[in-house]
Amino acid sequence: MNDIRRDEAMLTxxxxxxxxxxxxxxxxxLGQEAVIRLVTIAVFARGHVLLEGxxxxxxxxxxxxxxxxxxxxxxxxxxTVDMMPTDLVYHTYLGEDGRPRIEPGPVLAASDDLAIFFxxxxxxxxxxxxxxxxxxMAERSLTAFNRAYRFPLLQVFADRNRVEREETFExxxxxxxxxxxxxxxxxxxxxxxxxxxxxxxxxxxxDRLVAGIEPGILDxxxxxxxxxxxxxxxRASEAIETYVIALWEALVRPQAAGIRLPGIxxxxxxxxGGASPRGVAAxxxxxxxxxxxxxxxxLVPEDIRAVFAPVMAHRVFLEPxxxxxxxxxxxxxxxxxxxxxxxx
Amino acid sequence: xRPLLAGLLILLAAPAAAQPGAVEVRVxxxxxxxxxxxxxxxxxxxxxxxxxxxxxxxxRPGPVTYWLDLRSVETESAGTRHRLRLTYQTFYAAIDAxxxxxxxxxxxxxxxxxxxxxxxxxxxPGWSLGxxxxxxxxxxxxxxxxxxxRPDGPGPRLDPAPPRDAALVLAGLALPALLLLAxxxxxxxxxxxxxxxxxxxxxxxxxxxRGPETEAGYRExxxxxxxGLDAKAGRRLLADDLDAFLARHxxxxxxxxxxxxxxxxxxxxxxxxxxxxARTRLPLAEAQATxxxxxxVERAA
Numbered sequence: 218m219n220d221i222r223r224d225e226a227m228l229t230x231x232x233x234x235x236x237x238x239x240x241x242x243x244x245x246x247l248g249q250e251a252v253i254r255l256v257t258i259a260v261f262a263r264g265h266v267l268l269e270g271x272x273x274x275x276x277x278x279x280x281x282x283x284x285x286x287x288x289x290x291x292x293x294x295x296x297t298v299d300m301m302p303t304d305l306v307y308h309t310y311l312g313e314d315g316r317p318r319i320e321p322g323p324v325l326a327a328s329d330d331l332a333i334f335f336x337x338x339x340x341x342x343x344x345x346x347x348x349x350x351x352x353x354m355a356e357r358s359l360t361a362f363n364r365a366y367r368f369p370l371l372q373v374f375a376d377r378n379r380v381e382r383e384e385t386f387e388x389x390x391x392x393x394x395x396x397x398x399x400x401x402x403x404x405x406x407x408x409x410x411x412x413x414x415x416x417x418x419x420x421x422x423x424d425r426l427v428a429g430i431e432p433g434i435l436d437x438x439x440x441x442x443x444x445x446x447x448x449x450x451x452r453a454s455e456a457i458e459t460y461v462i463a464l465w466e467a468l469v470r471p472q473a474a475g476i477r478l479p480g481i482x483x484x485x486x487x488x489x490g491g492a493s494p495r496g497v498a499a500x501x502x503x504x505x506x507x508x509x510x511x512x513x514x515x516l517v518p519e520d521i522r523a524v525f526a527p528v529m530a531h532r533v534f535l536e537p538x539x540x541x542x543x544x545x546x547x548x549x550x551x552x553x554x555x556x557x558x559x560x561x
Numbered sequence: 562x563r564p565l566l567a568g569l570l571i572l573l574a575a576p577a578a579a580q581p582g583a584v585e586v587r588v589x590x591x592x593x594x595x596x597x598x599x600x601x602x603x604x605x606x607x608x609x610x611x612x613x614x615x616x617x618x619x620x621r622p623g624p625v626t627y628w629l630d631l632r633s634v635e636t637e638s639a640g641t642r643h644r645l646r647l648t649y650q651t652f653y654a655a656i657d658a659x660x661x662x663x664x665x666x667x668x669x670x671x672x673x674x675x676x677x678x679x680x681x682x683x684x685x686p687g688w689s690l691g692x693x694x695x696x697x698x699x700x701x702x703x704x705x706x707x708x709x710x711r712p713d714g715p716g717p718r719l720d721p722a723p724p725r726d727a728a729l730v731l732a733g734l735a736l737p738a739l740l741l742l743a744x745x746x747x748x749x750x751x752x753x754x755x756x757x758x759x760x761x762x763x764x765x766x767x768x769x770x771r772g773p774e775t776e777a778g779y780r781e782x783x784x785x786x787x788x789g790l791d792a793k794a795g796r797r798l799l800a801d802d803l804d805a806f807l808a809r810h811x812x813x814x815x816x817x818x819x820x821x822x823x824x825x826x827x828x829x830x831x832x833x834x835x836x837x838x839a840r841t842r843l844p845l846a847e848a849q850a851t852x853x854x855x856x857x858v859e860r861a862a
Contacts, residue, residue, distance in 0.1 A: 454831065454832045454834050456831040456832055457831075515833050516832060517799075517828055517832045518799050519799050519801045522799065555796075555797060556796035556797055557797070558797065559787070559788075559797055560787070560798075560799055561783070561784060561787055561827055
């Protein structure tokens with residue numbers, strides 16, 4: 218009984234911290250409240266995030282701001298075509314005495330304390346690098362120097378610009394599935410925000426902007442505990458369980474659910490795969506965090522809907538002929554799923 | 562010896578081959594023809610070796626005399642013997658049996674090579690044809706020639722009853738089929754009315770209110786109103802969508818407060834696991850009243 222009360226108090230305190238975290242980010246990255254909310258949910262769901270968007274909309278700035286506001290050890294690499302997995306793990310150089318040296322690379326450097334690993338332009342790295350990330354993201358461990366390194370606090374943030382297709386490598390399905398969310402980021406549309414971004418010198422110097430954020434609002438070491446407390450603290454009623462399973466079914470077999478999309482004749486063969494159990498588990502995890510942030514200790518359909526597209530859309534794999542149009546088809550499919558499946 | 566031999570040769574050759582230039586006309590019979598009969602005549606011409614009938618000299622089908630037409634001409638050749646098959650038709654209306662002369666005609670035989678052509682004219686002689694009158698027919702004399710025509714035979718009398726009955730039955734069947742088609746195609750008087758979603762929900766709630774009030778019944782009542790809202794919005798309406806719904810259907814704006822209470826209660830009942838609390842906050846009777854008011858607005862809209 219006492220434990221539960223302490224948990225509740227802790228959850229309330231952390232909710233205030235999460236609000237401050239969001240406010241700090243919103244001060245640095247204007248007009249991206251929805252993205253910031255999703256990133257915060259991902260932080261408290263202990264999930265990895267892939268940001269996707271146009272060039273210069275502030276993906277990197279947002280992730281740097283997240284790293285600073287969150288606190289903890291932080292490493293950053295830039296994806297390039299010639300990057301090899303060993304470049305992440307080992308740092309090789311010639312010592313002063315002229316002998317070659319091998320030391321822990323960017324991933325291993327902070328090891329146990331590594332809280333944020335920020336992979337810039339992840340689609341520029343080769344599939345070998347993506348393969349290394351599989352284990353790092355799923356199991357939070359890595360074998361190097363003949364021993365296993367563990368990264369209990371690790372959270373991977375990656376970004377990818379969707380403009381260029383040349384000299385880039387599409388993330389394999391397995392790697393995409395390991396990202397909790399794939400968040401699309403658009404430039405803000407509001408006129409006053411655009412004006413501020415264009416004319417306010419505060420937004421021209423990213424380093425100063427990020428440095429102005431209050432550091433270490435969240436304690437990475439405690440996040441795992443609070444994340445578990447949230448997952449245990451937010452109840453899911455039978456109705457919501459039925460609802461999620463119905464959504465899942467409708468997403469995988471849209472035709473059986475009676476969904477028709479314009480311009481697609483073969484609805485039965487549209488969705489080829491994906492929408493894995495891991496994906497649905499992630500959906501519920503993120504939805505619980507959202508319920509907690511909305512000061513509820515039970516799930517409602519709106520929680521599911523708020524995180525559905527970022528969590529599920531990138532896990533759905535379409536028939537190859539429609540794959541090129543997935544930027545239109547998958548959001549339309551997600552919308553249709555919510556318009557079709559009855560909530561209560 | 563020599564004259565004797567030559568004479569013997571002539572004797573031997575004479576029956577085997579006719580004299581070159583000889584013409585013979587053969588007719589199956591030369592008498593007993595009536596008006597309109599076809600007469601087939603065969604003309605055989607014996608030519609010198611190397612000579613052939615000149616096609617241009619053949620008689621052309623057409624009238625020969627005022628009573629005789631030539632219908633067709635066919636030729637065939639075997640060695641030096643050339644044969645013409647002529648088909649005549651007589652139109653002579655004879656009053657008594659008499660013999661008429663079919664006129665002859667000239668033919669030309671040619672033998673041609675690279676240096677020039679040799680021609681030899683041949684005259685086909687005329688021949689005579691015996692024509693007979695038709696039997697006499699003597700109908701009674703009539704003033705009007707039309708009266709010679711015989712009337713048509715009488716047709717069978719047909720009973721109009723069976724086809725009329727069938728037509729009536731089929732018309733009777735066609736009418737409901739037309740109605741069905743009109744309903745299916747939503748033709749004029751049968752346009753589908755917009756479904757009255759809230760009326761249906763209010764009906765369902767009223768039916769539930771008559772029964773004993775149970776937890777399951779309460780949930781079912783909320784569901785009925787949910788389905789009504791879903792149908793009206795054209796999609797599944799969640800609590801957070803209420804404002805957007807009211808903005809799109811401003812007629813229901815006066816019900817905003819009761820709808821918000823309904824959504825809050827439904828949330829508690831279905832997802833908060835607190836049906837009892839939801840029932841105190843929004844009794845079924847109040848949900849029913851809300852549905853009734855919504856239905857009234859819907860009817861007015």
